[in-house]
Amino acid sequence: MEEEAAGLLKVIIVQGKNLVIRDFTSSDPYVVVKVGNQSAKTKVINSCLNPVWNEEMIFTLKEPLGILNLEVFDRDRFKSDDKMGHAFLDLQPLLSASKLKRALQLTSGETKLRKVAPDCDNCLLASSCITYIDGEIVMDACLRLCDVESGELYVTIKWIDRPSTAAAPVGKKTS
DSSP: OOOOOOEEEEEEEEEEESOOOOSSSOOOEEEEEEETTEEEEOOOOSSOSSOEEEEEEEEEESSSOSEEEEEEEEOOSSSOOEEEEEEEEESHHHHHHHHHHHHHTOOSSEEEEEEEOOOTTBOBSSOEEEEEETTEEEEEEEEEOBSSSSOEEEEEEEEEEOOOOTTSOTTOOOO
16 A cells, blocks of 8 residues: 655755856756655756746655755756756755644744754755744755855755545545
8 A cells, every 4th residue: 555645845946046157158057856766857047157947846755854956957959968066955854843843733824943054964055944834844045056166056945744634534535
């Protein structure tokens, strides 16, 4: 029997800043997002070193665990795409914030749950707060791109607990 997903992880790729030049004078960047064995990618923004994507990707997970991996590439028409850096973020703080939200029995409003400092488990440029906002656990993060001369990626990560289906009768669909 397949295990029910615990919730949704929404990853919003907001923008990139000071990305590296990989073509003659600019780059054509896009971002690949990976969580576990799931992945998604943004659209390509042509000739731009400070792209604004504002694209949301949704991943169904058993719990917000593991590492969120982000890779930036330069789209090339005639050869393989060039790497423009990568960043990662441990999702463990989201899991502990989710448990805290349940312990506090939060159902609405806005509550700061915890702070995440830059360390070896993430590529944060500065500390980031995880906040409960009307049903969603939200973290805005500015990430430094690794293995590259320059570049930052701004993302918003949201965790939404799926309502418990334990009370549903066996064999019946819940709406």
